[in-house]
Amino acid sequence: MRLAGLLSSSNEVASGTGMSLLLALGCFFRLGASGKIASSKTRSVFKSPSPLSLWRNVSERGWGEVEKGMVLTSLLLLTACQPAEQPLVIPEPESFAAIIYPPDNPTTRAGLALGRDLFFDPILSVDSTISCGTCHQPERAFTDGLEKSIGIYGRVGRRNAPGLTNVGYLYETLFWDGRADNLEAQALHPIAEANEMGGSWPLVISKLRGHADYWPRLQKAFGLTAKKELTPDHVGKALAQFQRSLISGDSKYDRVEQGVETYDELEALGHAIFFDLADDPSGEFANLPTGECAHCHTPPHFTNQRFFNNGLDLARDLADFEDAGRGAITKNPFDRGMFRTPTLRNISLTAPYMHDGRMKNLAEVIDHYNSGGQYAENRSANVFPLGLDKRQKAGLLAFLQTLTDTSFVNNENYRPRRPRGE
Numbered sequence: 496m497r498l499a500g501l502l503s504s505s506n507e508v509a510s511g512t513g514m515s516l517l518l519a520l521g522c523f524f525r526l527g528a529s530g531k532i533a534s535s536k537t538r539s540v541f542k543s544p545s546p547l548s549l550w551r552n553v554s555e556r557g558w559g560e561v562e563k564g565m566v567l568t569s570l571l572l573l574t575a576c577q578p579a580e581q582p583l584v585i586p587e588p589e590s591f592a593a594i595i596y597p598p599d600n601p602t603t604r605a606g607l608a609l610g611r612d613l614f615f616d617p618i619l620s621v622d623s624t625i626s627c628g629t630c631h632q633p634e635r636a637f638t639d640g641l642e643k644s645i646g647i648y649g650r651v652g653r654r655n656a657p658g659l660t661n662v663g664y665l666y667e668t669l670f671w672d673g674r675a676d677n678l679e680a681q682a683l684h685p686i687a688e689a690n691e692m693g694g695s696w697p698l699v700i701s702k703l704r705g706h707a708d709y710w711p712r713l714q715k716a717f718g719l720t721a722k723k724e725l726t727p728d729h730v731g732k733a734l735a736q737f738q739r740s741l742i743s744g745d746s747k748y749d750r751v752e753q754g755v756e757t758y759d760e761l762e763a764l765g766h767a768i769f770f771d772l773a774d775d776p777s778g779e780f781a782n783l784p785t786g787e788c789a790h791c792h793t794p795p796h797f798t799n800q801r802f803f804n805n806g807l808d809l810a811r812d813l814a815d816f817e818d819a820g821r822g823a824i825t826k827n828p829f830d831r832g833m834f835r836t837p838t839l840r841n842i843s844l845t846a847p848y849m850h851d852g853r854m855k856n857l858a859e860v861i862d863h864y865n866s867g868g869q870y871a872e873n874r875s876a877n878v879f880p881l882g883l884d885k886r887q888k889a890g891l892l893a894f895l896q897t898l899t900d901t902s903f904v905n906n907e908n909y910r911p912r913r914p915r916g917e
């Protein structure tokens with residue numbers, strides 16, 4: 496785990512350049528400039544020497560010119576750039592590539608707490624009955640246990656609610672069909688969706704403008720001065736900040752990777768099938784079938800974020816798919832019936848499975864892959880009959896269960912803090 500805490504935003508450039516550039520940069524990041532800036536750069540700015548390491552330097556060597564300049568600058572920044580807050584760095588597992596925080600929506604303490612409370616508050620639905628948390632429940636790794644989600648007025652949606660484990664790492668696209676590009680934009684969908692939260696942004700915004708608790712917190716988190724400045728984008732940003740904090744990397748799989756735990760015999764068998772260890776002809780598992788799973792469910796997130804047809808439906812013609820999935824977005828006939836590979840982290844908590852919730856449990860999923868699925872012209876070449884016997888299927892199931900992270904689902908930071916309602 497990396498160091499958590501509030502880090503100052505501009506030390507990296509402090510050593511050589513003038514104060515004015517520094518101030519401009521500092522304000523730029525802290526107030527949230529719009530437009531794209533190289534994201535890896537942004538991260539290194541967020542993570543540049545912490546106040547603690549600066550302090551250590553100072554106590555070892557005494558006050559140098561650089562430190563004096565930095566302290567003075569920090570003071571200036573504090574006064575020049577009020578009221579926006581310092582970006583917060585949330586610890587991430589070492590094995591994950593660092594999360595990319597958008598320059599115009601860095602996570603802050605105020606924004607994160609606001610996003611969490613809004614996520615669990617039905618105030619975001621038209622009749623104040625449904626919250627994001629109704630369909631994305633923390634104890635189920637942020638799914639709802641239903642085949643297809645039930646939204647406002649008991650309306651049944653068309654797809655299964657995906658879990659939100661490590662959703663902040665899905666940089667490519669969101670939703671089963673990839674129709675949203677990022678978390679900020681995604682959050683605007685369910686609130687506007689007639690089947691989910693009822694579809695009235697003006698009403699939601701007016702509820703928030705008049706709210707004794709949320710309005711001052713929205714002001715603080717986004718530096719708003721007048722009520723008319725509040726837009727759906729601010730709600731989207733707060734919800735995105737909370738969702739980026741949903742980081743899970745403490746499963747048995749991770750602990751085995753770190754060398755602090757070992758698989759039992761069945762789990763080791765399943766691990767070998769999942770990762771095609773039979774490809775090593777001199778290895779212990781040389782005669783085992785290959786599951787091919789990791790081509791698509793690639794670690795550390797157990798998704799490659801790409802779209803596939805994994806053989807759920809027989810389609811003699813590509814036009815036959817009942818739900819066109821990715822094809823409905825790209826309009827490319829070959830993408831019909833393709834869906835984004837879901838993560839398998841916490842998979843044993845998120846039944847039922849697949850984009851329409853058609854499979855009740857993991858045994859059914861394993862039987863599906865073992866059969867090779869149904870014919871379609873665009874079915875992936877990595878989905879074919881596997882020939883797993885009973886014990887090998889049990890092994891694969893046992894391995895999938897090692898992807899459960901109980902500290903994630905029990906994390907108190909993912910629970911609402913203020914009482915729900917208006």
Ligand code: HEC
Pocket residue numbers: 614619625626627628629630631644645646647652654655656657658659662665668669670671672678681682685686690691692734738
């Ligand atoms: C009525 C149930 C319901 C509600 C309420 C709901 N969602 Fe969802 N959510 C779903 C379903 C179903 C999907 C998948 C839809 C699809 O892919 O077509 C989804 C998908 C998502 C995704 C995409 C995840 C991925 O892996 O691509 C995110 C993120 C998300 N929801 C966040 C939210 C937020 C934030 C809210 C509140 C503003 C919310 N949801 C409210 C049911 C719901």
Ligand code: HEC
Pocket residue numbers: 658769786787788789790791792802803804805807833834835836837838839842845847848849850851857860861864875877878891
């Ligand atoms: C060609 C890519 C590919 C391969 C290979 C693959 N999967 Fe999948 N997997 C997917 C896609 C795509 C979906 C979602 C399909 C849908 O809902 O239409 C999926 C769904 C799943 C689900 C359900 C997830 C959920 O949240 O509903 C599980 C579990 C799963 N796969 C496990 C496996 C296992 C185990 C293997 C190896 C035996 C495997 N997959 C091989 C692409 C793949």
